Amino acid sequence: MALVCTEITEWIEEKVSKPVEEWEERQEQRCKKRPWYDPRRWLCWLVTILVKVVRWVVVTVGKWVVRTVCKIAAVVVEAVVEIVAGLWDVVVGIVTLDWRRILDGLLRIGLGLVLGALRLLRIALLGDTIDYIIEEINRERLRRYVRGLLEAKYDGDTLAEIKASIRLDHGAFGLRLHGTAYRTILDSETPSPREPDVPNLVVLHEQGAINLHELCGFEFPQGFWNRKRYKTLKKETVVGGGGGGEFDNPISADELDTYLDSRGARGPKFIVLPMRDGVLDTKVSTAAEKGRELALMLDFDQERREVTEAGHIVHTGSPTAQVNFFKDVIGRRDKTTAPAGATADLCHPVVVGVFRYTNTLRGLASNLHSSRCGLDGKNASGATFVDNLPDAIWKYVPIHELGHYFGLCHTDGVDRIMYSPKTNSWWRGWSIPRGLLNIYLQGEPTFTFGEAKETWDYVVAHFSPQCLGARPIIIEAAPAAPTATRHTSNQS
Numbered sequence: 001m002a003l004v005c006t007e008i009t010e011w012i013e014e015k016v017s018k019p020v021e022e023w024e025e026r027q028e029q030r031c032k033k034r035p036w037y038d039p040r041r042w043l044c045w046l047v048t049i050l051v052k053v054v055r056w057v058v059v060t061v062g063k064w065v066v067r068t069v070c071k072i073a074a075v076v077v078e079a080v081v082e083i084v085a086g087l088w089d090v091v092v093g094i095v096t097l098d099w100r101r102i103l104d105g106l107l108r109i110g111l112g113l114v115l116g117a118l119r120l121l122r123i124a125l126l127g128d129t130i131d132y133i134i135e136e137i138n139r140e141r142l143r144r145y146v147r148g149l150l151e152a153k154y155d156g157d158t159l160a161e162i163k164a165s166i167r168l169d170h171g172a173f174g175l176r177l178h179g180t181a182y183r184t185i186l187d188s189e190t191p192s193p194r195e196p197d198v199p200n201l202v203v204l205h206e207q208g209a210i211n212l213h214e215l216c217g218f219e220f221p222q223g224f225w226n227r228k229r230y231k232t233l234k235k236e237t238v239v240g241g242g243g244g245g246e247f248d249n250p251i252s253a254d255e256l257d258t259y260l261d262s263r264g265a266r267g268p269k270f271i272v273l274p275m276r277d278g279v280l281d282t283k284v285s286t287a288a289e290k291g292r293e294l295a296l297m298l299d300f301d302q303e304r305r306e307v308t309e310a311g312h313i314v315h316t317g318s319p320t321a322q323v324n325f326f327k328d329v330i331g332r333r334d335k336t337t338a339p340a341g342a343t344a345d346l347c348h349p350v351v352v353g354v355f356r357y358t359n360t361l362r363g364l365a366s367n368l369h370s371s372r373c374g375l376d377g378k379n380a381s382g383a384t385f386v387d388n389l390p391d392a393i394w395k396y397v398p399i400h401e402l403g404h405y406f407g408l409c410h411t412d413g414v415d416r417i418m419y420s421p422k423t424n425s426w427w428r429g430w431s432i433p434r435g436l437l438n439i440y441l442q443g444e445p446t447f448t449f450g451e452a453k454e455t456w457d458y459v460v461a462h463f464s465p466q467c468l469g470a471r472p473i474i475i476e477a478a479p480a481a482p483t484a485t486r487h488t489s490n491q492s
Helices: 002-032 039-096 099-124 127-153 156-165 200-207 253-261 277-294 319-330 339-346 397-405 431-441 449-462
Strands: 175-187 231-234 270-273 296-306 350-353 363-366 382-385
Touching: 002 039, 002 277, 039 099, 039 127, 099 127, 099 431, 127 156, 127 431, 127 449, 175 277, 200 253, 277 296, 277 350, 277 397, 277 449, 319 350, 319 363, 319 382, 350 397, 363 397, 382 397
Parallel strands: 175 296, 175 350, 350 382
Antiparallel strands: 175 270, 231 270, 363 382
């Protein structure tokens, strides 16, 4: 719901502030055409300044009021949803004697209460208001920084078109990018390349290349804290009511055993997903919300891609293997063979939910070009991630990996989205006092102004001008040369 609040403030900037700002600009241009001693010019300037002040006060205060009211509502609704969902998990866990679900429910209730209370407290103590002021200042600073980058690289119509597209002068500033959030899927009916009469999943399971009991959510060999919310769906038609919520029609452990024991001859036909629909929605909306801190206005559609190779089901975490996965399964282009296509792919970010890695990775990114902070460039771009509980912590994994996609590196401190416990410290330097300040101001991990600048360094350096908003250059074909006419003369 936090994304809804952000989109409302962006709507105010687009529909209320932008038209007035454009009028102010035209008014100033008209004022400059008169001599300095012309009283009409003085009046023109006074009117323009008055409108600027009124517009700034109305829009800025209006956005703050809307943001505050919306955030209070969002915090309350989110806390209630988490508590109710946690209670449901506890009840179902007790009925089914599933201690894992009981513990998940208790954790969800506890986190919902604690985070809800902290977020309401920071709003009441004006932490959110101070954060809003800092955001407004940093947004204007970032506009100026991006303006300098663009004007150093582009000019003429190309520069003007890019500025208009990202709303550099007026409106909700940001690079608008449409991406796709994929989930890989397994299909119980896909035949094996080695034994065409036997399903591929059965053969891979028998070979030990995958553990289908784990991938269907019946075993947890990676431990309690690395469990995934895999989802199975029977292919049979289900006639039901029109109630809301996520559709479920899972297979049972006995049905899976029947499928495996009969080598696919018996048992239901089904598909397997690496995470539930709601889990993907949470991660994608978090990525869209936090991307705004980098002036990236991301939106995603959702698709599924079937995987049949063991290495595409259980990922090794190898950068080379991931690049091959992006090329073979997702259709991303290789910059060594199709550099223009690989650059065009950057304009369409992809994040792919996969089943698991062979190690304890939560996500892995492939950035196309090397970055200033030391990331090596890969031959194709994209990011993969897995599901993990609880969402309050792991919902930031896709946007963390997209940070790498846009050239960012790991950093210290749990208050930062780009923090990695594998390579960085949660306590080093000013991480602890900065984290305490973050609880008061933001209440969740964030990107910094410096990271926003680094992102735009990478974007301006490597993204095509068409991706930034410039119109494609149309090269008209030269007219065909007229066909020569040969004249012959009859000589007598």
